[in-house]
Amino acid sequence: MSRPASTRHSARTRWVVVFMVFVFFDALPYSATGDPLSQRPPRSASEDNRNISESADGFMTQMTPVEARTIAPSVHQATGVSNTQLIDTGDSVVLFDSGLAIQATAQKKALLSTVGEKPVSHIVLSHSHQDHVGGTPFWEEANTVIVAHREFTEEQRYLKELEPYLHDRNRALFPWMPEEPITAGPMAFGTVKPTLLVDDETPYVFEQGGIRFEIIPTPGAEGTDNLSLWLPKQKILLVGDTLGPIFPQFPNIFTMRGEKTRKPIEYIQTLDRLIALEPEILVPSHRDPIVGKETIREGLTRIRDAVRYVHDETVRGMNEGKTVWQLMEEVQLPPELSLSQVHGRVSWSVRSIWEYYATWFHFDSTTELYTVSPREVYADVGRIAGPERLSQHARELLDQGKPLNALHLCEIALAADPTFQPALQVQRNALSELLDQARSTFENSYEIIWLQQEIRKTDQALSMK
Ligand SMILES: [Zn+2]
Known part of the structure; x- marks a missing residue:
């Protein structure tokens, strides 16, 4: 920097x-x-x-101004990068998600100007990600009960322990991030301490001011520690990130930025549970509430059935002896289950499901088990074949509409000579074609960001000749 x-x-x-x-x-x-x-x-x-x-x-x-709005009587929301929800129970308030620390003061002011100053009896945290828990210190009082899933602690632990690794990985995708993680002060990750942990064996239901609150574990798509809050009398379901930022969408079973593999069957069970509630208003912690019993039921059902389909097709292909590459190519959502893949991508989920069940050893090659990396061998192959010849063939493959095959050859050529301009130029063109494809098909955000970063790096290498 x-x-x-x-x-x-x-x-x-x-x-x-x-x-x-x-x-x-x-x-x-x-x-x-x-x-x-x-x-x-x-x-x-x-x-x-x-x-x-x-x-x-x-x-x-x-795009994310802080504004208070009323979703239903007694149920209010402060918008922001991540929304904060407040339920007014008369003498006190219950909070669902506390948003980003940097927006917490504005969100609190907006919400309290709507309902007045009242004690905060509970803060329910949908999961441990910082955009949902960061504002907690701004709301927490001496007697506030902080409710989280039992897995919250473990999720925070591993994300904290791997913070340097994950930070580097994120920074590679998002280069405007700070050089080092924030490790001190209220914005540091890992400082929120729940006081009441909930799971299937120990559900938490309470009633306050005539409003019934049911805390429901909803793990699967955005982590094992996802919780939802169900208000059965109002038929309102507050879901945090359980359904992701778009409704309906194919879930992010795989995250490019790095997190533990998410469990598809657990997520299907979560969706079964949410469908059975028959919610009439759905309140995610990003973007706007979704209103309408039928719209919500149809969306939840489609997500569940799409995840089930991808899971079952992957397992079937594995049992039939197909390779992970074949299945990434073949498994596609049928038209009746089509969903946005802006956030989660089916082919990456196929690979995640495979490796979740069968680990990284694909029984494909002895070399998988040992320490010589393909990159090391690429350099040998590149030198033997010659970067010029490889680049020429890569160009022909690109002309034939095979940008991925071309990219493989460019990587081999560049392993032998990282500054070889013809290979960099073909690589640049192959990446551009993949980017065009990404934009014209699923518009997956992570794929687009990755390809743009790779193009940027290639441009830098080209300009350094
Ligand atoms: Zn979030």
């Missing part, structure tokens, strides 16, 4: 926000056109970096 220390400090607040948005949750910001806001068509690397920063600012100031 080449910026001077003074600018680094003045930009810190902005970066903290973006850092939290991207590191600890799965809801990427989207523009009105459905593209991730952080993205612009790549030009020069410096232009791209500036665009990213500007987009991040725009995201905060334009």
